[in-house]
Amino acid sequence: MLEALQRANAHATFFLCGEQVERESALVREIVAAGHTPAVHGYRHRNMLRLAPRTFVDDLERGIAAIEDAAGQRPALYRPPYGIFSYPGMVEVSARGLRSLLWSHWGHDWRAGRSPASIAAEVTEELEGGDVLLLHDADHYSEPGCWRGTVAALPAVVERIRARGLRPVAV
8 A cells, every 4th residue: 555655646644553553563654654644543443332431442542552652653633443433432532632534435445356446436436625535455354355456446546536636635
C-alpha cells in the first residue's frame, strides 16, 4: 500500500489497531516517514457496543499509547471498528482530545474476491470534495488476502479522484 501511494503521489490516513502496531512498529514508522497520518482504531478490533465502558476506555488508551510509542506522535483521529459508536464511547474519545471520523464511501474491500475494478468503482461512486474513502491495507480482521484487491485498485481510485478535479489527501 505504501508503495502504491508513493507511485500515485498520494497521502492517506492509516487507522491503526494497537495490537498490530506493537507487532509491526517499524511499519508504523514507515507510514509516518512517508508523510501519511497515523490515527487510532482502538487496541483490538472490537465492536464498541459489546464492550463494558471501562473495557472500551482501556482498549482506546492502549491503542493511543501503542501508536504514540511507535509513531512518535499522538494520534488526533479515531475511527471505531465497524463504524459503530456509542454515546459514552464518543464522550470518552472526545475527552482524550481525539476527533471521531467515519467515512462517506467504501469499497467493501475486506471481502476476498472483490475485483480491483469493483473496489475502485464503488469507493469513488458519486465522489465529491470532502468525501472520506474507506479502504483496508491488511486482512487481520477480514477475509485472507483481501488487501491484494485494494492495493491493485489504488491506482484507479487515485485516477478517479483526480479526474473529478480533486486531490487525495490525508485527513
